[in-house]
Amino acid sequence: MPALTLTGRGGRSFEVPTGLFISNQFIDSINRTTLDVYNPYSGALLGTVSAGESADIDLAVQEASKALPTWRRLPGTEKERLLYRLASLIARDADDFAAIHALDAGMVYDQVRALDIRNATDVLRHFAGWADKISGRITDITNGTGYVRREPFGVCGLIIPWNAPLMITCWKLGPALASGNVVIIKSPELAPLCGQKLGQLIAEAGFPPGVVNIVPGHGATAGQAIAEHMQIRKVSFTGSTQTGRKVLQAAASSNLKKVTLELGGKGASIVLKDADLANAAFWTSMGSSANNGQICVLGSRIYVQDEVYDDFVKEFSVLSTQGTAYIGNPLDAGVAKGPMISRSQHARVMSYIDAGLHEGAQLLFGGKQLHDPMGTADENHASGFIANTVFVGVTEDMEIVKEEIFGPVATIHRFSTEAEVIQKANASEYGLSASIFSRDIDRVQRLSSALEAGQMFVNCWGTPSANMPFGGTKASGFGSDMGVEALEGWTTLKSTYHWHMHGE
Numbered sequence: 459m460p461a462l463t464l465t466g467r468g469g470r471s472f473e474v475p476t477g478l479f480i481s482n483q484f485i486d487s488i489n490r491t492t493l494d495v496y497n498p499y500s501g502a503l504l505g506t507v508s509a510g511e512s513a514d515i516d517l518a519v520q521e522a523s524k525a526l527p528t529w530r531r532l533p534g535t536e537k538e539r540l541l542y543r544l545a546s547l548i549a550r551d552a553d554d555f556a557a558i559h560a561l562d563a564g565m566v567y568d569q570v571r572a573l574d575i576r577n578a579t580d581v582l583r584h585f586a587g588w589a590d591k592i593s594g595r596i597t598d599i600t601n602g603t604g605y606v607r608r609e610p611f612g613v614c615g616l617i618i619p620w621n622a623p624l625m626i627t628c629w630k631l632g633p634a635l636a637s638g639n640v641v642i643i644k645s646p647e648l649a650p651l652c653g654q655k656l657g658q659l660i661a662e663a664g665f666p667p668g669v670v671n672i673v674p675g676h677g678a679t680a681g682q683a684i685a686e687h688m689q690i691r692k693v694s695f696t697g698s699t700q701t702g703r704k705v706l707q708a709a710a711s712s713n714l715k716k717v718t719l720e721l722g723g724k725g726a727s728i729v730l731k732d733a734d735l736a737n738a739a740f741w742t743s744m745g746s747s748a749n750n751g752q753i754c755v756l757g758s759r760i761y762v763q764d765e766v767y768d769d770f771v772k773e774f775s776v777l778s779t780q781g782t783a784y785i786g787n788p789l790d791a792g793v794a795k796g797p798m799i800s801r802s803q804h805a806r807v808m809s810y811i812d813a814g815l816h817e818g819a820q821l822l823f824g825g826k827q828l829h830d831p832m833g834t835a836d837e838n839h840a841s842g843f844i845a846n847t848v849f850v851g852v853t854e855d856m857e858i859v860k861e862e863i864f865g866p867v868a869t870i871h872r873f874s875t876e877a878e879v880i881q882k883a884n885a886s887e888y889g890l891s892a893s894i895f896s897r898d899i900d901r902v903q904r905l906s907s908a909l910e911a912g913q914m915f916v917n918c919w920g921t922p923s924a925n926m927p928f929g930g931t932k933a934s935g936f937g938s939d940m941g942v943e944a945l946e947g948w949t950t951l952k953s954t955y956h957w958h959m960h961g962e
């Protein structure tokens with residue numbers, strides 16, 4: 459099967475296969491459809507991979523169904539061994555994975571290596587450890603014994619976004635496999651190469667053919683086919699709220715498959731008057747611009763108490779603008795800010811900045827495109843850079859305050875009382891994350907129980923941990939990735955009533 463040759467850091471080259479990964483083989487898509495993959499930094503065509511459509515998803519489902527009985531029966535300790543092996547192989551090839559994130563998703567190599575790959579391997583190891591510990595309970599019932607078992611759903615679909623493709627895949631893959639399910643992963647069309655590399659390692663680790671199938675493709679065809687498929691019993695989706703609705707509708711009108719939705723957010727970061735301001739400025743600055751703001755838990759609405767507003771804004775502005783000096787090729791050492799994922803995402807974010815100006819918000823800094831000092835980008839396909847942008851003088855009804863921008867754009871709001879900030883922070887349709895900066899334990903506890911969010915960060919921001927559930931409330935979705943709680947979303951309960959026959 460053909461492969462793409464990619465060039466990583468320091469000119470080191472490596473290959474990833476171009477086919478769909480089905481039953482441990484890389485194969486062409488049935489209709490020979492393909493996807494062109496571009497480097498968002500340079501605009502160069504990285505290569506072409508096969509793109510799955512409905513018939514390919516169906517083939518993957520048939521292969522996964524064949525693998526299901528063997529995988530279900532495989533002892534937990536064997537599943538554990540394979541998941542550990544996969545984690546070790548990802549760690550071994552961390553440089554390749556970091557390079558792939560930089561090449562097709564524009565993510566900063568060093569940040570991916572330090573966070574995404576570390577977390578992805580932690581999560582696989584965490585769930586490897588659960589594979590032989592998923593048990594039910596036993597109880598007395600009238601004239602007999604009741605067994606309550608947790609069983610896998612069967613064939614499951616994993617639909618992945620482009621903004622952290624390996625990490626988010628592992629959030630779903632670990633608990634799905636540990637619970638005895640078999641999977642079809644739909645890689646994102648803009649950043650499919652992590653999935654290609656992962657397929658190689660699944661085969662190398664020795665997973666039985668058909669247990670993990672990976673299909674890059676378009677959402678409207680491959681993604682929709684997963685959501686509608688009559689033999690797929692569960693879909694775990696991460697992406698926008700708008701697409702999440704479509705997945706839920708497709709599930710409802712097909713076979714009522716179970717659905718987990720990790721959707722968008724519009725996180726509030728709250729800086730109280732007793733906060734350590736240097737710490738708050740550090741985390742809120744990172745939390746409003748990391749990965750160019752293309753992060754679902756972004757703390758893009760920053761609420762600062764009157765008494766410390768001016769001091770905070772001063773410290774925050776220094777930290778948030780200095781990264782501009784380190785833009786460039788995300789593959790290179792020393793680069794802190796890469797390009798946006800695509801030209802259309804760039805245009806979308808710039809249109810929100812225009813909307814903010816039009817609505818009368820006051821630009822504190824940013825608001826403009828940046829140009830790579832090396833100036834090597836191909837203007838036709840390179841996505842371009844956007845300066846970290848912050849508005850003040852905003853009101854809660856402005857578009858830039860209400861909608862998820864998914865770019866490096868934040869708003870700073872002044873507040874006086876706890877009641878006021880709770881009301882404003884909760885006024886969002888989203889409920890994914892919130893941060894609180896304070897040294898007062900009572901305030902922290904009052905606020906963290908009053909805020910409507912699946913993730914609450916106290917004196918920090920965006921620090922995922924394999925043993926903590928990750929998910930949202932309200933329009934940010936339902937269900938969990940990570941943490942032991944995720945296993946509930948990958949298993950269904952079976953109650954067995956064992957009637958005791960009268961013996962002789």
Ligand code: NDP
Pocket residue numbers: 617618619620621626644645646647648675676677678680681682683685696697698699700701702704705720721722723753754862864890930934
């Ligand atoms: P999208 O919703 O556009 O896409 C997510 C995935 O769904 C992609 O693989 C996409 O395919 C696929 N898809 C598109 N249409 C359909 C369809 N009709 N049926 C099934 N699948 C479909 O999101 P983005 O990729 O643009 O990711 C950004 C969004 O993801 C943001 O809103 C962000 O907040 C959210 N997100 C949430 C996270 C969380 O954990 N809560 C984490 C990360 C991101 P294709 O690749 O072709 O577009």
